[in-house]
Amino acid sequence: MKNIITLVAGLIFGLGLIISGMTDPAKVIGFLDVAGLWDPSLMFVMLGGIAVAFVGFKFVQNKSEAIFGDPIHLPGRTHISKELVIGSLLFGAGWALAGFCPGPALVALGAGYKEAFIFVIAMIVGMYIHDHLFKACKITKAA
Amino acid sequence: MHLTIHWQNFTPGASLVGGMLIGLATALLVIFRGKIAGISGILGELIEADHSANPHRLWRGLFLIGLVGSSFVYQFFAPLPQSNISASLGTLIVAGLLVGFGTRMGSGCTSGHGICGLSRLSLRSLIATISFIFSGFVICYLFLHAI
Incomplete structure (x- = not known):
């Protein structure tokens, strides 16, 4: 049952992205292009998303275990690091550049767009470069 | 600066409903499994090569299968909306590399910081969200209007 809920959560997340229009890079760029004709839909x-998720996080606020018994792990870091800002920039x-962030790219990949496939492969390579080359290099330097 | 709204493309209703579904999925994942629905984090931790240090791969895999499969399921109810992708092959690769590297360095993306973090009233996520939207505005301007 807990595996089904997890799968269904992913499915609902994807359906939300499709219905909201966010799986269309042109619509996302329509939001980011404030100098052109602006589409504020993304807001x-x-x-x-925030309104509904807020209720969910309130529900688990003082709990240590989720309904299926897993420990609740919420991010605890509060430090505003330069990695946070530079990474986000x-x-x-x-x-x-592409109009894709990770979620919509994966949904578009599922819809069979070869551009999304190329983007996702590059994104995974980018993640790998950060986790295995960049971070490893920094740890070596620190030691 | 002067903002002109593109009324034909503006879809407040559908975007609000879609956003609420994203919020519902986020709430389900934290209430039932105690996990954060941050897509870059889920994918990044899933592909982590060090299996021993990271035994919790099943839920990540299942969530992503649901996400990738959502296009397939949607088609049973309505025709799938078009994804209009104008980026060239080179741009797609550079963009993908930046998104992958940047989300790992910044510990999150539009979902992890923009939805989960902001709904938890995290200052860290607010700074991250302002940073990626600001950078998105600037790079979009440079790419579409200045170069």
Whole structure:
């Protein structure tokens, strides 16, 4: 049952992205292109998402275990690091260039777009470069 | 700066409903499994080569199968909306590399920081969200209007 719920959560997430219009890079770029004709739809996606997710996080606020018994792991870091800011700036740059962020790219991949396939492969390589080359290099330097 | 709204493309209703479904999926994942629905984190941890240090791969795999399969399921109810992708092959590769590297360095993307983090009222996620939207505005401007 807990595996089915997890799968269904992923499915609902994807359906939400499709219905909201976010799986269309042209629509995302329509939001990011404030100098052109501006489409503020993305703000409504965030608004709807935050409002419902807020209730979910409130529900688990003082609990240590989820309904299926897993421990609740919420991010605890509060430090505003330069990695947080620089990483987010780099992410925003890539997001604007293609109009894809990770979720919609995976949904478009499932719809069979070869451009999404290329983007996702490059994204996985980018993740790998960060986790295995960049971070490893920094750890070596620190030691 | 002068903002002109593109009323034909503006879909507040569908975007709000779609956003609420994203929020519902996020709520289900944390209430039933205690996990954060941040897509870059889920994918990044799933592909981590060090299996021994990371035994919790099943839920990540299942969530992503649901996500990737959503296009297939949607088609049973309505025709799938078009994804209009204008980026060239080279741009797609550079963009993918930046998104992959940047989301790992910044510990999250539009879902992890923009939805989960902001709904948890995390200052860290607010700074991250402002950073990637600001950078998105600037790079979009440079790419479409200045170069």
